[in-house]
Amino acid sequence: MFIATLCLSRRLSMALVAAALAGAFPLLASAQPYPAKPVKVVVGYSAGGAVDAVARTVGQAMSVSMGQTFVVDNKPGAGTNIAVKSVIAAEPDGYTLMMAANALAANMALYQPAPFDAERDLVAVSLIGRVPVVIAANASAPYASIQQLIAAARAKPGSISFASPGNGSTPHMAVEFFKRAAGISLLHIPYRGGSQALTDVIGGQLPLVAVNALEVQPHVKSGKLKVLAVLSTNRSAIFPEVPTIAESGFPGFEASVWYGLVAPAATPKPIVTRLHAEVQKALQTKEVRDRMTAVGGEVLPGSAEMFAALIRSERQRYEKLVREANIKPD
Template sequence: MKIIRCLALTAAMAFSAAAPADENVTMYPTKPVRVIVPFPPGGGVDVIARTVSQQLGPRLGQTFIVDNRPGASGNIGVRAAINSAPDGYTLLLFATVAGMFPLIHANLGYDPFADMAPISSIATQPLALFTTNSFPAQSVADLVRLARETPGKYAFAGIGVGSPQHMAGELLMYRTGVRLLHVPYKGTAPAITDLISGQTQFAFLGLSSGLPFVKSGKLKVLAVASKKRSELAPDLQTMEEAGVANFDLGITYFMAAPPGTPPAILKKLNAEIGAVLKEPAVIEILQKQGYEVTGSSAEHVLELLREENRKWAPIVKAAGIKVE
């Protein structure tokens, strides 16, 4: 009888200890949730964050507040997020390119594989190869041929060292053996301005960022850097179709929380984000911004981060890229 009573008491104590946690998860959120975006306001990533946040608020009965924290290749915002309390009230919207950062940043300050608790992917934006109108290349093959004939003559614009736009140019050199010059910029706008004026000859840009300038006759676009053709420009061939194999450079954005956030909260957020991403209005807004809506499991996000690391390791080593 004593044993039975002891077991019953132990079970009751365990239940009473677990009940508040379960109740907290069921009631979550009970106050506003902050979504940190390590990019400036007004850009495409900011639109993703605000579109999803505006839908999550009514679904969960609390306000989701977007907090822009740009700077240091996203590190300022990331560190602010991952060092917050792991209670589900601070989230992070970032890109899977973070999986590459340990390869190039000597003092990154965080581990993208351990210091983030992935929730779900949100959307992917394909990069595309844009050139200035004065550049004689009419195809990717033309560009590669010209670069081989005059090594080091032609320059491409990147959005900072180690950015997807920079690494796309490095990948082109790695895959084709050509030698190009990288000109880093602090943002997409100045990069496009100099590209149009001919200060640089080409750039890998988000498809939606460059297409308006193609339509206005200020730029040319040669190919999209993704596995398949984009719905935004279905007639535009892929880099692989243009003759450069293994050139998939889609930037996938995902939602995460600080490490140690209760799994039940992560699961709840994953389900709610998945529902939001099925809303026709959300799909329409993101597609107009040039994004392909995704949504996924947390495990898939982690695998995407690891894949970025595997994919870029040989390119970073060959190019000797390092940011102190």
């Protein structure tokens, strides 16, 4: 009886071990080194814009470094909220990322109730770089510098209008910050995108436009527009002759379009750490640096914590501006 019981116990133990091993095989098979398949980088804007260009450039550098394809997935709409929500809802496995910009911080104040909480729902992977917002004027406008614009605006408050890509867009917010710093009043005319805004300013319907440096570059080259100021701490590589807003009498003022990579909040720490390291490596390559220079910007190496702090501070800054200026999204 004892021997029979012992044999039964052994057979039962072996069966349990076999079952455990069988259950572990799928896990062992899936535990391949990251990344084991293509990585999707969501962009909340249409293809061809600055954010899309940065995502593709950085993605290509990371593809070479990590030996896996990085595919850009453009999801425009709702001020990038559609794209952000799709990333928040994605599996937190490192295979869905987002190339985010200022809207990630601004939209939490612009849209009520807030569509998401970036600090809770996403994890900052790495800051990529920034491109300055510029204030440009029609070639025949009666001011050739930001000081002349300020003087004209003070002489006739509210009489000078400026176009932007839309209510709550980064260029719109940048000019709102500038208006407060300069103590002037300008009339905002929102458009649905920068293209039509630029067309109307070139055509003379409006005297001013606020856009990122890349969008205005070809029109400045053709002589149809002139840049009055670059709203950044450093001069732009594509407009080296144009003074920064700090050089124009506003030290410490800065309003740029920044770019950074984020992932779903529950993405494993080792994957986030690996991605951060790979982004830092990509930012050192000539291809990425040249591309950022070509769009009028600069790379910004740094820690993931630095990027998280930027998102937090930008959120607070935009919340105050939206409240005080009563800005509503399109």
